[in-house]
Amino acid sequence: MNQDVKEILYDEAALARRVAELGKAISQDYAGKDLLVVGVLKGAVVFFSDLIRAIETPLEMDFIAVSSYGRQTSTTGKVRFIKDLDVSVEGRHVLIVEDILDTGNTLKYLYDVMCSRKPASVKICALLDKPSRRTAEIDADYVGYVIPNAFVVGYGLDYAERYRNLPYIGVLKEEVYQ
Ligand code: IMP
Numbered sequence: 436m437n438q439d440v441k442e443i444l445y446d447e448a449a450l451a452r453r454v455a456e457l458g459k460a461i462s463q464d465y466a467g468k469d470l471l472v473v474g475v476l477k478g479a480v481v482f483f484s485d486l487i488r489a490i491e492t493p494l495e496m497d498f499i500a501v502s503s504y505g506r507q508t509s510t511t512g513k514v515r516f517i518k519d520l521d522v523s524v525e526g527r528h529v530l531i532v533e534d535i536l537d538t539g540n541t542l543k544y545l546y547d548v549m550c551s552r553k554p555a556s557v558k559i560c561a562l563l564d565k566p567s568r569r570t571a572e573i574d575a576d577y578v579g580y581v582i583p584n585a586f587v588v589g590y591g592l593d594y595a596e597r598y599r600n601l602p603y604i605g606v607l608k609e610e611v612y613q
Pocket of ligand 1: 585
């Protein structure tokens with residue numbers, strides 16, 4: 436285990452099982468539909484790449500990037516677009532894939548932007564959900580795990596751009612960011 440990690444919440448086997456379940460549910464719900472899966476860079480990349488391979492229905496993928504915390508551990512409420520989609524969402528079923536739903540500021544913003552572009556539908560898939568921290572009115576349609584209020588890293592999630600490559604999700608030791 437990485438020395439900065441206090442505790443492992445979900446190991447590789449647990450993540451693989453849960454991602455397979457999410458993929459199955461998404462495959463059933465989107466059968467016969469024109470599905471565009473939108474990954475939110477960079478945190479969702481690892482989850483996204485496993486998830487799309489667990490989805491059996493045909494799909495197209497694209498990515499968006501929004502501003503992140505830098506070295507803090509909470510968003511400020513202001514979300515900034517760094518990279519927009521390359522394709523149009525008009526008339527299509529959009530599934531936004533995000534690593535974690537925390538205050539909800541990021542996903543609320545992205546959800547509203549996508550909805551304004553005349554899609555057939557917009558849904559959200561978040562690997563992790565911290566409902567105790569929510570300030571924006573937004574929920575995910577597919578959630579991997581509901582977690583308590585702890586700062587987690589690994590499987591794509593970072594602190595100051597580190598730890599994304601850990602194959603598990605673990606709680607970061609407080610002394611690392613305090
Ligand atoms: P929100 O806008 O507060 O919901 O924050 C969403 C973004 O904050 C996520 O996409 C993550 O990049 C980041 N984030 C929130 N909580 C954590 C965490 O526990 N570890 C790492 N990143 C986090």
